Amino acid sequence: xxxxxxxxxxxxxxxxxxxxxxxxxxxxxxxGEIYGFLGPNGxxxxxxVRILTTLLRPTSGRALVAGHDVVHDGDAVRRAIGVALQxxxxxxxxxxxxxxxxQGALHGLRGPEAKERAAALLERVGLxxxxxRRVGGYSGGMRRRLDLALALVHRPHVLFLDEPTTGxxxxxxxxLWREVRAxxxxxxxxxxxxxxxxxxxxxxxxxxxxxxGNLVAEGTPASLKERVGEPTVHxxxxxxxxxxxxRAALARLGTVEPANERTPSRVALxxxxxxxxxxxxxRALDDHSVQVEFVEVETPTLDDVxxxxxxSHLEGAERAEEEAEAA
Amino acid sequence: xxxxxxxxxxxxxxxxVQFRRAQLLMPxxxxxxxxxxxxxxxxxxGQGLRGFPDVGSFLAFVVPGTVVQGTLLAGLTSGTAxxxxxxxxxxxxxxxxxxxxxSLVLGRLFGTFVLALLQxxxxxxxxxxxxxxxxxxxxxxxxxxGLAGINAVxxxxxxxxxxxxxxxxxxxxxxxxxxxxxxxxxxxFFPQDLLSPVLHDISLYNPxxxxxxxxxxxxxxxxxxxxxxxxxxAACGLAVATTAISTLALKxxxxxx
Numbered sequence: 001x002x003x004x005x006x007x008x009x010x011x012x013x014x015x016x017x018x019x020x021x022x023x024x025x026x027x028x029x030x031x032g033e034i035y036g037f038l039g040p041n042g043x044x045x046x047x048x049v050r051i052l053t054t055l056l057r058p059t060s061g062r063a064l065v066a067g068h069d070v071v072h073d074g075d076a077v078r079r080a081i082g083v084a085l086q087x088x089x090x091x092x093x094x095x096x097x098x099x100x101x102x103q104g105a106l107h108g109l110r111g112p113e114a115k116e117r118a119a120a121l122l123e124r125v126g127l128x129x130x131x132x133r134r135v136g137g138y139s140g141g142m143r144r145r146l147d148l149a150l151a152l153v154h155r156p157h158v159l160f161l162d163e164p165t166t167g168x169x170x171x172x173x174x175x176l177w178r179e180v181r182a183x184x185x186x187x188x189x190x191x192x193x194x195x196x197x198x199x200x201x202x203x204x205x206x207x208x209x210x211x212x213g214n215l216v217a218e219g220t221p222a223s224l225k226e227r228v229g230e231p232t233v234h235x236x237x238x239x240x241x242x243x244x245x246x247r248a249a250l251a252r253l254g255t256v257e258p259a260n261e262r263t264p265s266r267v268a269l270x271x272x273x274x275x276x277x278x279x280x281x282x283r284a285l286d287d288h289s290v291q292v293e294f295v296e297v298e299t300p301t302l303d304d305v306x307x308x309x310x311x312s313h314l315e316g317a318e319r320a321e322e323e324a325e326a327a
Numbered sequence: 328x329x330x331x332x333x334x335x336x337x338x339x340x341x342x343x344v345q346f347r348r349a350q351l352l353m354p355x356x357x358x359x360x361x362x363x364x365x366x367x368x369x370x371x372x373g374q375g376l377r378g379f380p381d382v383g384s385f386l387a388f389v390v391p392g393t394v395v396q397g398t399l400l401a402g403l404t405s406g407t408a409x410x411x412x413x414x415x416x417x418x419x420x421x422x423x424x425x426x427x428x429x430s431l432v433l434g435r436l437f438g439t440f441v442l443a444l445l446q447x448x449x450x451x452x453x454x455x456x457x458x459x460x461x462x463x464x465x466x467x468x469x470x471x472x473g474l475a476g477i478n479a480v481x482x483x484x485x486x487x488x489x490x491x492x493x494x495x496x497x498x499x500x501x502x503x504x505x506x507x508x509x510x511x512x513x514x515x516f517f518p519q520d521l522l523s524p525v526l527h528d529i530s531l532y533n534p535x536x537x538x539x540x541x542x543x544x545x546x547x548x549x550x551x552x553x554x555x556x557x558x559x560x561a562a563c564g565l566a567v568a569t570t571a572i573s574t575l576a577l578k579x580x581x582x583x584x
Contacts, residue, residue, distance in 0.1 A: 053423050057584050078425040085423075089416040093347040094340065105336035106424035108329050134347075150420070 004064070005031045005158045005189035006052060011061035013047050013213075021047040023213035024061070029191055029206075031157075034184050036204025036221075037193040038302065044213040045193040046086065049162050052191070053083045066157050079107075082156030084147040086163040086193075092136030096127050096146045099135065100153060107154035114153075121149040125179065141172025148179060158189045165199060177202060197302040209306055216309040221302060228300040228308045230254070231274035233281055238291035240265040249288040253280055265293075274299055333426045337434020342441055344408060351404045354503075355397065355446060360453060363393040366516050367457070378520050382547055386459035390450060391542035392515030394471060395535055397446040398479035399506040405439040405479075406486020406499050413494040428581065432573050435487055436480050443479030447472045451546075462548040470555065471542050477562040478538050484569025491576035515539050537561035 006029035013022040021044045029035040039045045050056035052065055054074040063070045066080035090099065097118050104114030122131040125145040135143065144164055151159055161180065165173040180190055180203055194200055200207050201221045209217040209224075217224055233254075237246055246267045247256050254271030271277045275297050285292055307313055345351050363386075371385045382388045412418040421431055451468055455461070461468055490499055513535035514522060522530060530536045541558015544550055 055419055055422055055584065075425050078423055081423070083420075083423045085416070085419060089412075089420075091340070091344060091417055093344045098340070098343065102336045102340050103424070105332050106421070106426055108332075108425075110332070 005029050005033075005066060006035070006191060007062075007064040008048075008052075009062045011048070011051065011063055012059045013044075013051060013056065014059040020213055022051070022058070025210070025213065025215055027208060027215060027218075029158075029189060031189050032184075032187050033205040034180065034190040034192060034203050036200035036207040037191065037210060038195070038197070038200045038207055038306070039193075039210035040195060043210045045195075045210055046162060047213075048210070049085070049160055049191070049193055052077075053081060053085075053160055054078055055085075079154070080157045082151035082154070082159040084144075084151040084159075084161050084164055086166060090135050090143055090147060090150075093134060095132050095134055096122060096138070096149075097131040099146065100131075100149060103150045103153045109153070117153060121152060124152075125149045126175070139172070141168050141175065144168060144172065144176055145179070148176065152183075156188065158191060159183060161190060161192045163193055163195065165194070165196065173199075197306075200302060207302065209302075209309060211306075211310045217305060224302065224305045225300040226272075228304045230270045230272045231277075231297055231299040232257075233269045233271060233274075233277050234296050234298060235267045235269070235281060235285065236293040236295070237265045237267065238293050242290045243267055245288050246285055246290045249284045249290060250281060253277060253284060330427050330430045333430045334434045334437050337421075337431065338437030338441060341405065341408065341435055341438025345404065345438070345442055351408065354400045355404055355442065356449060359393045359396045359400065359446070359450060362396065363389065363450065363454065366392070370516070373517065373521075376521060378518065380518055380549070380552055382549070382552070383462065384458065384460040384547075386454045386457060387461055387546050388543065388552075389516045390454040390459055391471070391539045391546060392510070393450045393454070394447045394475050394542055395478065395513070395515055395539045396510050397450055398443050398475050399482050399510055399535075401439050401443045401446060401479040402482025402484075402486050403499070403502060403506050405435060405442075405483040406490045406502075407496065409435055409487055410490035410494060410496040410499040413490060414496045422581075428577055429574050432487055432491075432570065432577055436483050436570060436573075439479050439483035440476045443476045444472055446479075447475035461546045463546050464548070467545040467548065470545050474538065474542055474545075474555075474558060474562055477559075477566050478535075481534075481562060481565030481569050484566065484571075484573045487573035488569065488576040491573060491580050494580075509533065509535060513539050534561040534565050 006027065008025055008027040011022050011025040012020065014020050025048065037045055047056065051058050052063055052070060054070050054077050057071060065077045068076040068080065070077050100118035100121055101114045104117050109117060122128045125148060127142060127145060130138065130142060135146065138146065165176055168176065184190060192203060204221065206218065206220055207224060208215050235246060237243060243259060243264060250256050250267065250269045254269045254277065257268040257270065269281065278295055278297065281295060282292065303313055366389050367386050373379060374385050451471065486499060486502065512526060512529045513533045514530055519527060519530055519536065537557045538561050540553025541555040544553035545555045
């Protein structure tokens, strides 16, 4: 209990018409970790974040943040958290520095202290030069960085980032990831909601997958992928006639998948070794004089995990891939 | 003390946004001056009507109406800006801060208060430049400015309550004509005794009547034009009542979350 930055028990949030956005959620985020909260649009991610940041009341259940109850001890929760919400606007008529100083005042910093902190945070997120410009002229990436800076004014114990990179270009996304990693190194607990698989894989120590208001899987990205299955090493043979010899040669390295009539020149080997199996595979085939065109390794993705636990693909996965390709 | 800094910071932000947004600046500073110019030039002949009080300067008679109109518009733009904050999500940012909930309302109203001080100073100055005399002297001018500030808080409290209850920017924007109804059902630019009987009776129930007449009495140093203490009581009563209502509206909003 004392090690949990966030602890959620049987959390339910029902909206008008009986719609259950969160349906009996149990969750624990350890102090100091980056917890990736993954799910498609409408899965309940934002509702959970709004409850944990005291912006929404749960219908039933209990949620503690930094050891404080979000319903009964909201003020203590608000002192402990930093929040960068996806839909929280940043006043476009204010400058970045003005907003940071105002945020400082809201968190009890006096004038000179707030001024100093604003300058330090602007520098930290690379907005010193733009600090005295109105936010309306900022790019999407600059706004997100300012949003992050605003959430850090009071050095929070737990930082909630709700889809912090949605709509950002890859360069801005990478900059924000660097900042989140730096915060993690400083010991800040980060509760990160995202619909980007890559983001969860890159940043999160542990990932929780939410679907229809419920946690359907949880663990480290590697352990989640392991649950889906072992990596597969695909070998493309120069001569389809050597497939039988290849199968025999590889049998001792893992589980060789049955021959497929449609791909006679291809042999697939499932092995926990993954990429590390490439060397032994090539040596084994060489020993049996089997000529190889190429070898590739297919590892399960978080989308495969999502598919396995929910029966559908994660929205945004394709978009993230497209964006990565475009970059 | 800490909450005082919060209120000051939120008030400063409200003012900053007010001065940087033309659609908020126009109605609060320019429109009342245009109406003052129209009334001063177009209806000054009314001063010759039987029953019109004997005042040295027609401008000094009508400028209290402009001051009160300014407070109405300051209050309306304050509520509009709050509804915008709610609709566009900025209010959520404020709600995640560890501040007393009442400070969120008071900060907004503090900005409205200072805005009304600036407005009324400008209106009185412009009227002075164009020939108004204030027999009440500098103290009366200072008291008028203070009364305007308090009255603006009262108006801002009403619109803040509506904004917090509905969260609808378009609803607040649609209230603009009602502000004129409130203004013209008070003897803002014409003596109460010369209003039609129906309007006269309505004006008795309009708190702005007592504010505008109080200001008129102050500036013209003429107790027959109104009672400044009644004006102060009306403005303070309105400010306290509507601030309480808007605070309750915020509590209700948070309860419904």
